[in-house]
Amino acid sequence: MSDSKNTRRGFLAASATMAAGLGFVAIAPGIRLIEAASAQGKLASSKVRYGLLIDSNKCKSDCDACVGACATENGIVEKVANPRQRAQWIRKINLVETSTGKTHSLPMMCQHCAKPPCVDVCPTGASFKRADGIVLVDRHICIGCRYCMMACPYKARSFGHQALTTQNPEVPRGQGCVEACTFCVQRVDRGLKPACVEACTNGAMIFGDLNDPNSDIYKRIREVSSRQVRADLKLDTGVRYQGI
Amino acid sequence: MFTPNFRYKEGPAFYLLVAAGGLVAAIGVAAAYYMEHMGHIVTNMTNQIPWALPHVFAIFLIISASGVMMVASIGTLFGKNVYKPRARLACLLAIALLAAGLSVIMLDLGRADRLPVALTHLNPTSEFGLNIIFYPTFLTLTSLYLWTLMEPRMNRYSKTVDLANLIWRLMLTTGTGSIFGFIVARQAYGTAVLAPMFIISSFAWGLAIFLIIQRVLYGWSNMVLDPAVLKRMKNLLGIYIGAVFYFVSVYHLTSEYYAKQGDFEHFILIDGGIFPMLYWGGFVLLGTLLPLLLIFHPRIWPKPGAVTTAAVLVIFGALCHLYVLIVGGQAFPMEIFPGMTATSSFYDGAIEHYVPSLPEILLSIGGFGIVFTIAIIGARVLNVLPQDDIAQLKASGSLTD
Amino acid sequence: MFKRVLAVMLFSIAALAQPAVADAGRVPKPTPTIETxxxxxxxxxxxxxxxxxxxxxxxxxxxxxxxxxxxxxxxxCIQCHASKINGSVLGSRDNFCEACHAYAAVKLDCWDCHQPKANYKATASAPPTMGLKP
Incomplete structure (x- = not known):
C-alpha cells in the first residue's frame, strides 16, 4: 500500500513539500476525508427513538446486576477516595412512599430526554442529542463547567474528578469532563442491547425503539400504565417506569 | 473651571499594595493550577455539589462588575454632579471585577485549557454560552465609555455610550440571574425573581466595593472624602441594602408559598445547619441590619471607618447570601420522586455537607487579589481618582439634602 | 488548518534562516517502531x-x-500500532504516537480519555457495594 521510499523521507522534506503547495494542503484533506467517510455501517436515524421501560415491580431491592454490568461494559472501575466524587452512570434507588410505607426499587440513569435540559444549558454544545434520541457528551469540546449537572433533574451526570487509565477502548472517559449513561451507544450501534438490560435477569428492563410498532417496548407501553419521572417538567424522557 | 490635581504623593504604599494584591492573586492561580493538574479530587466539590465556593465568588464578582457601573450612570445619565467625577474609577473597577470573576470561573473549569473551545463553540440556548457574547461586549462598551470620559473631544458621546452600556448591563445581569433562574431541576432555583434580585444586588455590591476602593485610594493619596459627598453615597448604599433585603425576602416568601418547596425553605431558614446560620447571622444581621445601623445612625456614620465597615459587611453578607443560594440550593436533596423518600449509593434523598477545601478557598480569594491588583495599578497609571470641587458642588446646589 | 499552515510557515522560515546548521548535536529524528x-x-x-x-x-x-x-x-490505529513490548502507543520514544509527538512537541490530548493500549479490557473490579450503598 505505501511507498517504501516515502517512509524514509524525513519530516523536513515533507514539510518542504507542504510549504511548496499550501493550496494542496488546504484542500486535499477534505477531499480525502469525504472518500474515507463513504464507509460501512448505518448512521443514527431520526426515525428511531431509543427508549427503556423499567418495571419496578420486577426489580429486586437487593439486586444491582445492572450496575455491575454497566461498570464492566463502560470501564467504571476506578478507585476514588471520596465516594461522593465517584462516577455513577446507573444507580439503584430504593423508595418508600411517605404516606403508605410501600417500597419500590428501581435503577436510575440518564433519562435520555427529548428536550434535555443538559443540552439546553451546555455553553459549547458538548451535550448533544443524537438523531435517535440518545443524549451524549462530546468530550472533545466539553470544558467541564458542570452546568449540565446543575440542570439535570435526575442527577444523572458525574464529573471526571481524577485522571484515569482504565478506560475501555470504546468508552473514552477522563478527567475534567462530565459523563453519563450512553445507553451503551457502542453496543446499540451494533444492534445489541445496553449492558444493564442484558444483565437484568428479572426481566425488569425492556430496551428498544419507541417509534417502532413491532418493538417489544412499543407494545408494552401501549398495554401497561407507565410514567415518566418528573413528568411535570415535560421533558419527554426516553426512559419510562412502570409500577411506581 | 476646576482643574483636578493629578499628582499623588508617591511612596512605598503603591508597591506594597500591588505586591500584596499580586501575591493573593498569584496564590489563587497556583491553587487553580494544582486543581487542574490533580483533578477536582483535591477539592470538596462532588457529583452532588458540582458548583461551590469558587462559583460563589465568581458570581459575586461578575454581578458587582455590572453594578459598580451604576455609580457612573448616576452621574452621566441621571445628572447627579456628585457622581460625575467617580465615573472613571467605576469603569476601572468594572473591568477589574469582570476580569477577576471570569478568571475564577474559568480557572475552576474541568478543562480550563479548552478556553478557546468555549470561545469558538457557542450554544445560543445556554445562558453560559450567551455570556460569551455578554461579557466581552460589556467590557468593550465600558472601555469605550471610559474613553469618552477621558478624551475631551469624545465627551459629547459619553451619555449615548453609557445608555447603551446600561441597557446591556441590565441584560447581562438578567442573564447571570437566569443561569439559576432557568434551572428547573432544583427547588432553590427556577424562579423569575432571581433576575431582578441579582440586578438590585449588583447595585448594592458594586457601590460597596466602590466605597472601599475609593477609601483605599484616598488613604494612599492622603486625601479626605468630603462628609457631604460621603453622606450622599452612604445614603444610596443604605437604600440599596434595603432593596436587596426586600427582594431576597420576596424570593424566600414566594418559595415558601409553593407548598412543594416548603421543605426546602425550612431547610435553608431553620434546620439546615450552616445555611440558616449564614442566612440569618451572615446576610441578615451582619450583611443587612448592622450596615444599616452604621449608615443611618446619626451619631455613628460620621465616625471614621463607619461607612467603610458597612461596605465591607455588605460584601460579607453578599457572599453569605450567595453561598446559601448556590451551595444550600444543592445541599438540599433534589426531589426526583415527590411523595417518597429515596436512598441510594449516589446520595439521593440525603442532605449534603460541603466544606470548602484549601485550593477552592485560595482560588476564590485570589479573585479579590486580581480585582485589587488591577484597581491599584489602574489607579496609578490612569487618572481615575475622584476629586471633588466642593465649593462648586455647593454653589450648584448638588450637595443640599 | 490555520494552525498547521502557520506551523509550516514558521518551520520554513526557521529552516531557511539556518541552512548551514549540521544535524550533529540536534535532537535525533524520531524512530517509531512500526509493528505491522x-x-x-x-x-x-x-x-x-x-x-x-x-x-x-x-x-x-x-x-x-x-x-x-x-x-x-x-x-x-492503536490495534495496529501498539508496541509489542508494552502493548501501548505510548510509553517511550519508541512507541508509535509518542515518538513523533515528543519530537514535534505537539501535545497529545487523545489519551486523557482514550485507552492507549490495544485489546485492553477493564477488569470488573467495581466497588462491591457500588449499586446499593455509598
Missing amino acids: PGQCVAPVEEMRRNHMEMLKHQRNRTMRMGERDTKVSLNG
Missing part, C-alpha cells in the same frame, strides 16, 4: 500529514452519527 508495516489505511506520506484531520473527521461522525467499524478509527 505496509498495512496502513493510507500511504505513509498522507498519514503523516493528515492523520489528525482524518481522526477528527471520523470522531465527529462516530460520536454524533453513530458510524462504527470504519476504515479510519482511533482504535484501529
Whole structure:
C-alpha cells in the first residue's frame, strides 16, 4: 500500500513539500476525508427513538446486576477516595412512599430526554442529542463547567474528578469532563442491547425503539400504565417506569 | 473651571499594595493550577455539589462588575454632579471585577485549557454560552465609555455610550440571574425573581466595593472624602441594602408559598445547619441590619471607618447570601420522586455537607487579589481618582439634602 | 488548518534562516517502531500529514452519527500500532504516537480519555457495594 521510499523521507522534506503547495494542503484533506467517510455501517436515524421501560415491580431491592454490568461494559472501575466524587452512570434507588410505607426499587440513569435540559444549558454544545434520541457528551469540546449537572433533574451526570487509565477502548472517559449513561451507544450501534438490560435477569428492563410498532417496548407501553419521572417538567424522557 | 490635581504623593504604599494584591492573586492561580493538574479530587466539590465556593465568588464578582457601573450612570445619565467625577474609577473597577470573576470561573473549569473551545463553540440556548457574547461586549462598551470620559473631544458621546452600556448591563445581569433562574431541576432555583434580585444586588455590591476602593485610594493619596459627598453615597448604599433585603425576602416568601418547596425553605431558614446560620447571622444581621445601623445612625456614620465597615459587611453578607443560594440550593436533596423518600449509593434523598477545601478557598480569594491588583495599578497609571470641587458642588446646589 | 499552515510557515522560515546548521548535536529524528508495516489505511506520506484531520473527521461522525467499524478509527490505529513490548502507543520514544509527538512537541490530548493500549479490557473490579450503598 505505501511507498517504501516515502517512509524514509524525513519530516523536513515533507514539510518542504507542504510549504511548496499550501493550496494542496488546504484542500486535499477534505477531499480525502469525504472518500474515507463513504464507509460501512448505518448512521443514527431520526426515525428511531431509543427508549427503556423499567418495571419496578420486577426489580429486586437487593439486586444491582445492572450496575455491575454497566461498570464492566463502560470501564467504571476506578478507585476514588471520596465516594461522593465517584462516577455513577446507573444507580439503584430504593423508595418508600411517605404516606403508605410501600417500597419500590428501581435503577436510575440518564433519562435520555427529548428536550434535555443538559443540552439546553451546555455553553459549547458538548451535550448533544443524537438523531435517535440518545443524549451524549462530546468530550472533545466539553470544558467541564458542570452546568449540565446543575440542570439535570435526575442527577444523572458525574464529573471526571481524577485522571484515569482504565478506560475501555470504546468508552473514552477522563478527567475534567462530565459523563453519563450512553445507553451503551457502542453496543446499540451494533444492534445489541445496553449492558444493564442484558444483565437484568428479572426481566425488569425492556430496551428498544419507541417509534417502532413491532418493538417489544412499543407494545408494552401501549398495554401497561407507565410514567415518566418528573413528568411535570415535560421533558419527554426516553426512559419510562412502570409500577411506581 | 476646576482643574483636578493629578499628582499623588508617591511612596512605598503603591508597591506594597500591588505586591500584596499580586501575591493573593498569584496564590489563587497556583491553587487553580494544582486543581487542574490533580483533578477536582483535591477539592470538596462532588457529583452532588458540582458548583461551590469558587462559583460563589465568581458570581459575586461578575454581578458587582455590572453594578459598580451604576455609580457612573448616576452621574452621566441621571445628572447627579456628585457622581460625575467617580465615573472613571467605576469603569476601572468594572473591568477589574469582570476580569477577576471570569478568571475564577474559568480557572475552576474541568478543562480550563479548552478556553478557546468555549470561545469558538457557542450554544445560543445556554445562558453560559450567551455570556460569551455578554461579557466581552460589556467590557468593550465600558472601555469605550471610559474613553469618552477621558478624551475631551469624545465627551459629547459619553451619555449615548453609557445608555447603551446600561441597557446591556441590565441584560447581562438578567442573564447571570437566569443561569439559576432557568434551572428547573432544583427547588432553590427556577424562579423569575432571581433576575431582578441579582440586578438590585449588583447595585448594592458594586457601590460597596466602590466605597472601599475609593477609601483605599484616598488613604494612599492622603486625601479626605468630603462628609457631604460621603453622606450622599452612604445614603444610596443604605437604600440599596434595603432593596436587596426586600427582594431576597420576596424570593424566600414566594418559595415558601409553593407548598412543594416548603421543605426546602425550612431547610435553608431553620434546620439546615450552616445555611440558616449564614442566612440569618451572615446576610441578615451582619450583611443587612448592622450596615444599616452604621449608615443611618446619626451619631455613628460620621465616625471614621463607619461607612467603610458597612461596605465591607455588605460584601460579607453578599457572599453569605450567595453561598446559601448556590451551595444550600444543592445541599438540599433534589426531589426526583415527590411523595417518597429515596436512598441510594449516589446520595439521593440525603442532605449534603460541603466544606470548602484549601485550593477552592485560595482560588476564590485570589479573585479579590486580581480585582485589587488591577484597581491599584489602574489607579496609578490612569487618572481615575475622584476629586471633588466642593465649593462648586455647593454653589450648584448638588450637595443640599 | 490555520494552525498547521502557520506551523509550516514558521518551520520554513526557521529552516531557511539556518541552512548551514549540521544535524550533529540536534535532537535525533524520531524512530517509531512500526509493528505491522505496509498495512496502513493510507500511504505513509498522507498519514503523516493528515492523520489528525482524518481522526477528527471520523470522531465527529462516530460520536454524533453513530458510524462504527470504519476504515479510519482511533482504535484501529492503536490495534495496529501498539508496541509489542508494552502493548501501548505510548510509553517511550519508541512507541508509535509518542515518538513523533515528543519530537514535534505537539501535545497529545487523545489519551486523557482514550485507552492507549490495544485489546485492553477493564477488569470488573467495581466497588462491591457500588449499586446499593455509598
